[in-house]
Amino acid sequence: MAGLAALALWPGAALAHAVLVKSVPAQRATLAEPPPRVELWFNERLEPAYSRASVTNEAGAQVDLRDGAVSVEDPRRLSLSLPALVPGRYTVSFRVLSVDGHVVESKLTFTVKERR
Amino acid sequence: MYALGLAARWLHLASSVLLVGAAAMIVMAGRSDRATAQRWERRVLASAWIWALAALASGVVIVGTQTALFEGRAAAAFEPRAIGQMLLETQAGRVWLVRAGILTILAVFLSLHVSVERRADWRAARGEVAMLAVAALLPLAASGHAAAVEPDTARAIASDGLHVLAAGIWVGGLVPLARLLRAAATEEGADARPYAVLAARRFSRTALAMIVLLAATGAGLAIFHVGSVAGLVGTSYGRLLLGKLALLALALAIAALNRSVLLARLGGDGPTVGRPAMRRLSGFVLVEAALALAILVIVAAMNVTPPARHEPPVWPFTFRLSFAALEGRAEEATRALIGSQIGIVGLVALIAGLAMRAWRLPLAAVALASLGAGAGLALPPLAIDAYPTTYLRPSVPYQAGAIVAGAALYQANCAGCHGPRGAGDGPEGRGLPRAPADLRAPHTAQHTAGDLFWWISHGIPGSGMPGFASRLGEEQCWELINYLRALSAGYAARNMGPTVERDRRWLVAPDFTFAVGPTPPRALKDFRGRTVLVVLYALPGSRARMSQLAGREGTLAMLGVEVIAVPIDADPDAIRRLGPDPRVLFPVVTQGAETIVAAYRLFAVAPHVELLVDRQGYVRAITRGSGDAADLDALVARVQQLNAEKIAAEAAPEEHVH
Numbered sequence: 001m002a003g004l005a006a007l008a009l010w011p012g013a014a015l016a017h018a019v020l021v022k023s024v025p026a027q028r029a030t031l032a033e034p035p036p037r038v039e040l041w042f043n044e045r046l047e048p049a050y051s052r053a054s055v056t057n058e059a060g061a062q063v064d065l066r067d068g069a070v071s072v073e074d075p076r077r078l079s080l081s082l083p084a085l086v087p088g089r090y091t092v093s094f095r096v097l098s099v100d101g102h103v104v105e106s107k108l109t110f111t112v113k114e115r116r
Numbered sequence: 117m118y119a120l121g122l123a124a125r126w127l128h129l130a131s132s133v134l135l136v137g138a139a140a141m142i143v144m145a146g147r148s149d150r151a152t153a154q155r156w157e158r159r160v161l162a163s164a165w166i167w168a169l170a171a172l173a174s175g176v177v178i179v180g181t182q183t184a185l186f187e188g189r190a191a192a193a194f195e196p197r198a199i200g201q202m203l204l205e206t207q208a209g210r211v212w213l214v215r216a217g218i219l220t221i222l223a224v225f226l227s228l229h230v231s232v233e234r235r236a237d238w239r240a241a242r243g244e245v246a247m248l249a250v251a252a253l254l255p256l257a258a259s260g261h262a263a264a265v266e267p268d269t270a271r272a273i274a275s276d277g278l279h280v281l282a283a284g285i286w287v288g289g290l291v292p293l294a295r296l297l298r299a300a301a302t303e304e305g306a307d308a309r310p311y312a313v314l315a316a317r318r319f320s321r322t323a324l325a326m327i328v329l330l331a332a333t334g335a336g337l338a339i340f341h342v343g344s345v346a347g348l349v350g351t352s353y354g355r356l357l358l359g360k361l362a363l364l365a366l367a368l369a370i371a372a373l374n375r376s377v378l379l380a381r382l383g384g385d386g387p388t389v390g391r392p393a394m395r396r397l398s399g400f401v402l403v404e405a406a407l408a409l410a411i412l413v414i415v416a417a418m419n420v421t422p423p424a425r426h427e428p429p430v431w432p433f434t435f436r437l438s439f440a441a442l443e444g445r446a447e448e449a450t451r452a453l454i455g456s457q458i459g460i461v462g463l464v465a466l467i468a469g470l471a472m473r474a475w476r477l478p479l480a481a482v483a484l485a486s487l488g489a490g491a492g493l494a495l496p497p498l499a500i501d502a503y504p505t506t507y508l509r510p511s512v513p514y515q516a517g518a519i520v521a522g523a524a525l526y527q528a529n530c531a532g533c534h535g536p537r538g539a540g541d542g543p544e545g546r547g548l549p550r551a552p553a554d555l556r557a558p559h560t561a562q563h564t565a566g567d568l569f570w571w572i573s574h575g576i577p578g579s580g581m582p583g584f585a586s587r588l589g590e591e592q593c594w595e596l597i598n599y600l601r602a603l604s605a606g607y608a609a610r611n612m613g614p615t616v617e618r619d620r621r622w623l624v625a626p627d628f629t630f631a632v633g634p635t636p637p638r639a640l641k642d643f644r645g646r647t648v649l650v651v652l653y654a655l656p657g658s659r660a661r662m663s664q665l666a667g668r669e670g671t672l673a674m675l676g677v678e679v680i681a682v683p684i685d686a687d688p689d690a691i692r693r694l695g696p697d698p699r700v701l702f703p704v705v706t707q708g709a710e711t712i713v714a715a716y717r718l719f720a721v722a723p724h725v726e727l728l729v730d731r732q733g734y735v736r737a738i739t740r741g742s743g744d745a746a747d748l749d750a751l752v753a754r755v756q757q758l759n760a761e762k763i764a765a766e767a768a769p770e771e772h773v774h
Contacts, residue, residue: 026515027512027513028517031637032631032707048205050206097186099206100264101186101206102264
């Protein structure tokens with residue numbers, strides 16, 4: 001509903017193209033060790049009050065430590081911490097507001113491999 | 117709700133601009149003792165007060181709609197907590213608070229009707245109104261798209277500020293000017309006629325300067341926000357800009373007519389020439405103002421549309437023009453050259469026609485004919501087929517992982533016709549209407565990644581190439597294209613040897629992520645700015661060379677070289693197997709090695725391969741060997757050669773579209 005309302009408000013704004021320039025883990029990375037945190041870098045400064053990210057597992061349950069926030073020293077970086085993840089595919093979803101008033105929503109995935 | 121937001125933005129822009137224009141027009145016209153002029157001045161100030169209130173009211177509506185957008189819920193527009201957060205914790209909110217403060221002071225000041233009996237008082241009072249109006253308008257630039265431009269934020273905001281200021285003085289001044297001219301054109305307004313003529317002349321001069329400023333800052337902002345022809349014709353933002361330019365051309369045509377014909381007649385004799393001209397000018401100025409206010413509707417829409425740079429463009433034509441089309445076609449190149457020369461003759465005639473009034477008509481005819489003939493001759497050879505996706509940027513970056521995924525898709529879907537190695541020699545390709553393309557050929561300059569995306573998705577009619585849109589998702593298409601790019605680059609790379617060719621950068625090193633033991637993963641891209649030696653090695657054959665590199669690690673580090681060692685067998689135990697003597701200080705990839713090896717094998721196959729990647733991310737030298745110890749000074753010399761090169765300010769390799 002909220003998404004629909006936002007769409008109805010400013011069509012286009014919510015569809016703005018991804019401006020994520022880099023992430024750790026990288027989009028679609030396959031990792032042998034579970035990552036301790038997720039870091040996202042954007043090409044524009046973010047508004048900390050309205051920039052959020054979360055990590056969900058295949059079942060759709062949120063697994064991050066709910067501390068996702070824009071970095072104080074670099075307003076283009078959004079990071080969040082993770083507990084020790086079990087092997088599987090994870091989705092990082094983010095919704096960020098850049099300083100020109102555009103909302104960008106997108107996601108990326110990474111996979112934690114079974115230990116050999 | 118969208119319509120409400122848009123209407124509020126338009127009203128806000130229009131009233132802010134009219135406010136600046138009214139204040140500036142009064143300052144330009146100056147103080148007058150004539151009753152008609154003073155009446156006009158009072159009316160303009162009264163309307164300025166209304167515009168200040170309108171700007172405040174529409175601003176409040178914008179804050180509400182912005183809050184709803186930021187929160188992602190429409191109801192948030194009415195929640196004090198959400199509005200407070202928007203106002204205090206976002207740049208757009210803080211900018212608005214500052215502007216709302218200035219607008220309020222201005223509205224109060226205008227309602228005071230301070231006495232302006234003395235000349236100095238008049239100057240102070242009107243100057244203050246003008247300064248407050250400008251101060252309320254300028255910060256707009258810090259909450260729009262310009263605020264997000266990187267890295268030239270300050271320059272973009274300054275351009276945007278000058279752009280709105282120039283628009284304010286030109287557009288906003290038109291309405292009060294039309295009023296003054298109409299009042300002075302009447303029987304009873306005769307006392308203010310010299311004043312009106314003077315005001316119109318001053319305005320005309322200023323407006324001309326403002327239009328030049330608008331064009332200059334507008335061009336700069338278009339580069340910031342649009343940046344390409346595809347962005348201009350293929351995105352909503354670009355098309356809005358085109359619409360804006362079309363309306364602007366119309367408004368400028370009227371402005372030119374006003375300036376060149378009617379303005380000159382204003383000074384003419386009262387009832388016969390001057391007065392009718394004044395009345396007509398007043399009407400035309402109003403039309404110009406109406407067009408300008410219509411332009412602001414488009415500007416309001418552009419404000420809420422993501423800039424073209426951030427949007428995937430949809431190319432609307434079936435062709436595009438590119439000099440790459442002339443490669444290897446001498447006859448067409450000659451034709452294009454002759455055509456361009458004829459076109460230049462046309463341009464010279466055009467300029468000469470503008471300069472020499474007496475010859476204007478014949479010269480214009482010559483210019484038109486040669487420009488047309490030149491274009492007709494030069495442009496067709498430059499045309500290349502294009503598709504809606506031609507300028508689409510790959511959504512999957514050029515990374516080893518994507519190349520490897522693309523390779524698997526290639527073997528499953530394409531190898532049958534195009535052959536297992538892309539040579540176009542697959543068994544199923546025989547007997548097709550057109551022989552399957554040799555995908556290793558260096559034809560990439562003529563085809564964008566977006567072209568390939570179109571062909572893979574929709575096929576090529578009449579050739580036997582089917583469309584795969586139903587079988588491959590968008591992401592898989594891009595993976596396949598990344599593989600094709602690496603395949604074609606790798607085929608060309610077979611000629612690259614250990615020597616560095618000065619300033620020849622063409623082989624982009626695909627990015628990869630790797631990890632060493634439990635350390636956080638790193639990417640090749642993170643080393644941009646340093647020279648990287650990617651070493652694909654296998655034990656025991658490479659033992660001698662690895663010991664040599666490990667032993668001289670200090671020398672290499674001093675030269676700014678990072679070594680990344682990748683075991684070809686992807687042994688997770690690789691570090692231990694290299695042994696403690698000499699100690700290996702550079703990263704030995706223990707996670708992700710198989711992907712890196714699979715992708716980089718497209719560039720070189722040998723028991724031991726070293727790829728030298730320069731500071732901009734291009735592979736510049738490839739050494740294929742058996743892993744024996746080799747001359748390390750030769751490597752040092754190559755690195756020194758790379759370090760001596762100047763880094764050109766060209767786009768980072770992953771942004772190249774080929």
